[in-house]
Amino acid sequence: MSSIGVLGAGTWGMALARMLANSKHEVTVWSALGQEIDELSSKRVHPKLPGVTFPETIAFTKNISEVCSGKEIIILAVPSLFIRSTTRQAIPYLKKEQILVSVAKGIEKGTLFTMTEIIQDEIKNEPALDGIHIAALSGPTHAEEVAIDMPTTIVSACDDSVSASKVQDIFSNTCMRVYRNPDIKGVELCGALKNIIALAAGILTGLGYGDNTKAALMTRGLVEITRLGIAMGCMEKTFYGLAGIGDLIVTATSVHSRNNTCGRYIGQGLSTEEAVKKVGMVVEGINAIPAAMELKDKYNVELPIIEAVDSVINHGSKPADAVMSLMLRDKKDEIGFENAYVL
Numbered sequence: 001m002s003s004i005g006v007l008g009a010g011t012w013g014m015a016l017a018r019m020l021a022n023s024k025h026e027v028t029v030w031s032a033l034g035q036e037i038d039e040l041s042s043k044r045v046h047p048k049l050p051g052v053t054f055p056e057t058i059a060f061t062k063n064i065s066e067v068c069s070g071k072e073i074i075i076l077a078v079p080s081l082f083i084r085s086t087t088r089q090a091i092p093y094l095k096k097e098q099i100l101v102s103v104a105k106g107i108e109k110g111t112l113f114t115m116t117e118i119i120q121d122e123i124k125n126e127p128a129l130d131g132i133h134i135a136a137l138s139g140p141t142h143a144e145e146v147a148i149d150m151p152t153t154i155v156s157a158c159d160d161s162v163s164a165s166k167v168q169d170i171f172s173n174t175c176m177r178v179y180r181n182p183d184i185k186g187v188e189l190c191g192a193l194k195n196i197i198a199l200a201a202g203i204l205t206g207l208g209y210g211d212n213t214k215a216a217l218m219t220r221g222l223v224e225i226t227r228l229g230i231a232m233g234c235m236e237k238t239f240y241g242l243a244g245i246g247d248l249i250v251t252a253t254s255v256h257s258r259n260n261t262c263g264r265y266i267g268q269g270l271s272t273e274e275a276v277k278k279v280g281m282v283v284e285g286i287n288a289i290p291a292a293m294e295l296k297d298k299y300n301v302e303l304p305i306i307e308a309v310d311s312v313i314n315h316g317s318k319p320a321d322a323v324m325s326l327m328l329r330d331k332k333d334e335i336g337f338e339n340a341y342v343l
Helices: 011-022 034-043 064-068 080-093 115-123 161-171 184-207 211-231 242-253 258-267 272-279 284-299 304-315 319-327
Strands: 003-007 026-030 059-061 073-076 099-102 133-138 152-157 176-181
Touching: 003 011, 003 064, 011 026, 011 161, 026 034, 026 064, 034 059, 059 064, 064 080, 073 080, 073 161, 080 115, 080 284, 099 115, 099 161, 115 133, 115 184, 133 161, 133 184, 152 161, 152 184, 152 242, 161 176, 176 184, 184 211, 184 242, 184 258, 184 284, 184 304, 184 319, 211 242, 211 284, 211 304, 242 258, 258 272, 258 284, 284 304, 304 319
Parallel strands: 003 026, 003 073, 026 059, 073 099, 099 133, 152 176
Antiparallel strands: 133 152
16 A cells, blocks of 8 residues: 555546545545635535545645655646646655656646656755656546546656556556556657647537548647657657557547537637636646647647647637648648658
C-alpha cells in the first residue's frame, strides 16, 4: 500500500483517487476550492460524475500541507493553467524522495513548457528538492469511464526508469494497464496537441460533416503532431502509441470529450465563449492553441489544421471557410516518391 496525495478534485483527479483507494492505497485529496472539499467529504459524489460514489477511505483536506506531507506519490490533477501556482503552493511541503505525477495536459504560453517542465521550473531553485523525480501519466483515459472501472490503458512517462516503474506498479490494477515510456516530452506534447485536433473534430460534427472527413482530420492531425514532435527531438514511436494516436482517437470521437463537445457547439454556430460556458468545464484545447502556434514558428514546421483551428477560435474565421481553406491547399505527397519502394 502506498500513500498518495491528489492535488485537484476535478473529474480526473477524483476518478484516479477512487481507483487508487479501491486498490487499497491511502489517498488524500486537496482542492483550492473549499466548498468543493466540503461537498465531496460530506456527500461522497461529484456533480460531473453522476452515479459514482467515492469510498469512505478517501480523505479530503483544504490544507495543502496535509495532502503533500509524508506521501510517496503526489498527483497534480489541476487544469494546466494552475499547474505553476499549485506547484508553488506545494513546494514547502515536498521531499526529494517523493515522485510528482502530472496528469494535466497542456503547454504553457510564452515559456512553451510542458506540465512537468513547469513543475521542474518551479522547484529548480530548491536545493532540498534537487533530483526529485517527475513523471507524466497520459493516454486514452476519460474520467467518466475510469470512474466506473472500464478497462483502460495509460502511459507512465519519466526519464528515470525506476520512477516510471514505481508509477506503473502503483497505478496498475484489473481496470488500468500501465505502460512505460522514457519520452516524457513526446508524451506530453501528444496530450496537449490532440486536444486541438479534437476541437476540430467537434467543429466538423457541428458542421454536419461525416466519418470520411473526421477520419481524414485525425490522420492528418496526427501527422502534424508527429512532425512537430520530431522537430523537437521526441521519439517518433511515441506518436503511434497510447499517448499519441490512442489519446487522439478517444478525444476526437468520444461524447465524454470536452474539446470535442466544445468544437461541436462552435460548428453549430455558437461563439467560443458561449461554447465553453455550455461545456461548463475547462477546455484545454483552447488553452493549448497559443503555445502550439508559437512552437510552429519556433521549429518552422507546417501545422495547417492547428492553424485553421486557431483562425476559428482566435481570429473570427467561419468554420466552413476554415475547412475549405484546408481542402484547397497546395497539393502534397503523403509519402515522397523518393522514399518509394523500388520493385
